[in-house]
Amino acid sequence: MEQVNSLGRTAVEEIVQKEFPEFLEKEEKKEEHRLPDLRNVRGSVVMRLAPSPSGPLHLGHTRMSILNDEYVKRYGGELILRLEDTNPANIDPEAYEMIPEDLNNIGVKIHRIIIQSERMEIYYAEARNLIAKGHAYVCFCAAEELRKLKLQSLACPHRDTDPEKSLKLFDDMISGAFKPGAATLVIQTDLFHPNPSLRDWIAFRISPAKHPRTGERYYAFPMMNFSVAVDDHKLGLTHVLRGKDQLNNTDRQRFIFQYNGWTLPEYYHYGMIALPGEKLKTSIIRKGIREGKYTGWDDVRLNTVRALLRRGYQPETFRRYWIESGLREIDASFSWDIFNSMNREVIDGTSKRLFFVKDPISVIVRSGPGTAVRIPFHPEHKDLGFRELQMGEDPGIYIQAEDWNNLNDGATVRLKDLYNVSRSGEGLVYQVDQEFNPKTTKIIHWLPRGSNEFSVMKPDGSIDTGRIEKSIELVEGISQFERYGYVKLQKDKKSALFLHR
């Protein structure tokens, strides 16, 4: 093995090519992760994304977005963005714009946008339809009361109201005859259903909050289980991808399909993904932004799509990650290690290298020749160009405090791409004719005195300060600061956002 290794890569490849061509072929067949086929696809598919417009999309949303997009692209058909704004109390008017933007930015193609608050008459009509068939009734029980009865499989006093009267009561309800909380429309299912959460469930409730889009036009709003079932059918969905947390809801919605004789879409319930770190609820972030704790929805500390894109994560990375995660029903935790590694793979080849000296200390190099060095922006992609570090007359340089502290008196270190120096007291001394051996001499990066001040904002909220090469003027976008990590440069060229190592 050692012998083989000592040959170097090209030599080994040549030998393998000559002697064992079949190995190389096998190598190329390396399979990409592929999503499983969907059941019962007839020609094309119709699928949907159904976020509630309570804020912009976050990391968790990208999974369903990418998966749906992938399948629609595979089979052809339509991807519908359905904004579920039937709870006026939980709507951010700006989200109607932010969500399509976020989707577009991660490369998800939306064919049609549906807004539920524009479809209220449809829901009312379907509700009347079910009431008339005796599948729903207007209930005046208190929330607690109804819950208690259901747990005991007992009917509430309003369950037997005849359809005629229920229809009248429903019209009263939506036109504002009852106080908030006083009346609901309940779907009749089976009081003896073994799963208590499937017994008679609420389809409409009164919501007095002013709706950002419909104002005070509507007084009673459908619950998601009702509007989702109606829309999934009316929009002709063939396949529905949703989280496991929706399993009970799927079962509830089946009743609507069954009562109407509608054909069910194919449902898939993928497992929950635990996002590491504190789970920040949209409402908490919004509050934080208002109070100035966060700079906005794209604050580097947040896991919103806009924050992650701003830091330099690539649309391709989201896609690869979620395709690899697939549709499994197992709960898993999100792995930043793997996510970052995928992103690194996407960006490395085009990320220009720069020296960023964190916590710089200024030291003098005695008897060093004033000189300039020319370094490629990328060690393997010389076509990305070169940058220059100019020592000039000033014998002073910056190195990282950490590197200085690790350097014993008399010890030698390599100033990358320059020359060797050794520590002598509080300064460095140029080492003439010192042969450089990377195996024994540690390499550190450095900057000529006079380099620009710079700071890096990190996702944990901390800030690294230091100095950056003047040639940052020639670089934009994502850069790799050597021995530090990948960052996204800001337009001002005075700061960057930390991406990952």
Add this chain to the structure above:
RNA sequence: GCUCCGUUAGUGUAGUCAGGCCAAGCAUAAGGGACUCUCAAUCCCUCGACUCGGGUCCAAAUCCCGAACGGAGCACCA
């Protein structure tokens, strides 16, 4: 407590529907090495898993039963 779902290495997954080619593949992490004037990238090697117990079968990660563990739901939220 009730209902439903799941359980492959530290992490993410392939394989499970149609049992044998799985003494379990890939990625990532970790350790070692090659290369390299970055602690990056690239390349090589190593480490490491079918939750447990029964059953069916010539043969089980794969089918059946049970247990344990984990998760989701049990809202006039979505």
